[in-house]
Amino acid sequence: MNDDAADAVWAQELDELFLRIGHRFPRADLRARMRAYVRGLLGPVGRKNGWQLAEFAGHRTPDGLQRLLNGSNWNADDLRDDLQEYVAEHLGADDGVLIVDDTGFIKKGTTSAGVQRQYSGTAGRTENCQIGVFAAYATTRGRALVDRELYLPKSWTGDRQRCRAAKIPDDRDFATKGDLAKRLVLRALASPLPLAWVTADSAYGQDGHFRRLLEQSGLGYVLAVPKSQQVFGPRADHLFAQAPDTAWEPMSCGEGAKGPRIYDWAALQLPAVREFDYQRRKQVRQRWALARRSRSRPDEIAYYLAYAPMDSTIADLVRVAGIRWQIEECFQAAKNECGLDQYEVRRYTGWCRHITLAMLAHAYLAAMTVGTAAKGGAETVPAARTWSRSAWQNSGGCWRLASSRPTSMTGRFAGTL
16 A cells, blocks of 8 residues: 555544544534644644644634633543544454553643642652543554543642632542542443453552452453562562472563563462352352562562453463553553643643543554554463472462462452452
8 A cells, every 4th residue: 555545544534533523522613623633633743732733723823722622512521432432443352451550741830630749650750740540441453542530639629619710520529549440440341342351550459449349340350569468368579489489480471662571470379269150150260469570680579469260371361461561652652642741721621621632543543553463472381390398389280379268259358359
């Protein structure tokens, strides 16, 4: 396909996307502004702020595009629902993975909704910033951001006058990032996105309520946890310190910029969960603990808890753990290519609208590259040899706790796992 033909295909797909979402914008002038805004986010604009987007669109001033974000009548949540349907059609697969993470938006002043001095993982330090909690959807066909929530610290939710000035709805009370993550999961379950797994970093993985929601929803998960996480009593780092050398196996958790990301992995099968398929009268889910050790720096170890169908292999768990990095790639692409972080709005409504339009632009790029070979195939090596002089015992090709016995999913371990 020559360049002109390829450009025509891309332009046609974008026009079809605009037709698909056009009913969310009740007036012709709003639809025109929306199209100009998204084209600007996708275009070769140096910094995608109001003035430069307006100049790219041929407008004399940014007033029209600013009204699109701040004063016009349309609902960003409705557009998000259309976005999820679009991603499901272009990227959806039965083994889809929902990835939850947050990212920071450094801002000046004190009037932008949710802004305060707080730790930003993006900056790696405490900054004056806003924090957004996001969900990305990933399959072998591609990945895209599909949902967002603005984190509102107590310094905001405790001051209703300040919230009203920033157009924050009166029903928005304080919610932790974990609470926001649960909302994202529940909305994804209600969407057309086919889901099998959830993965997230330790800020979310250590939340027992978050893990229990996933289990009760029938979703598998591989969640990072801190080294102090209790695993049926002992801390994760103490438990894996007992692992014999033969329990560690080199495996790839996906492709990186320099080739396969190979680490040493140890996986421990935990006491069974009493979750049964009562028609077939058999157990259907199993819990695991995993550790990932750097091959060049063996003292660098990351820990995970997993919940998976009985037929899942360790390679499956490692693959899902590796997919977590794809949301970082989504953030980078959406910021660099679609202006996710280049907004100049201060109100809550404007933030939701800009972020959703930037996510839409990013999803369009993901859909247009759907034929690209997916990253992330796991590589495995033969099973570990028998070793049984610790709490770890090798049985049926898997390492297990020596004291394994069935436990109830809602029993006393539900909060520590």
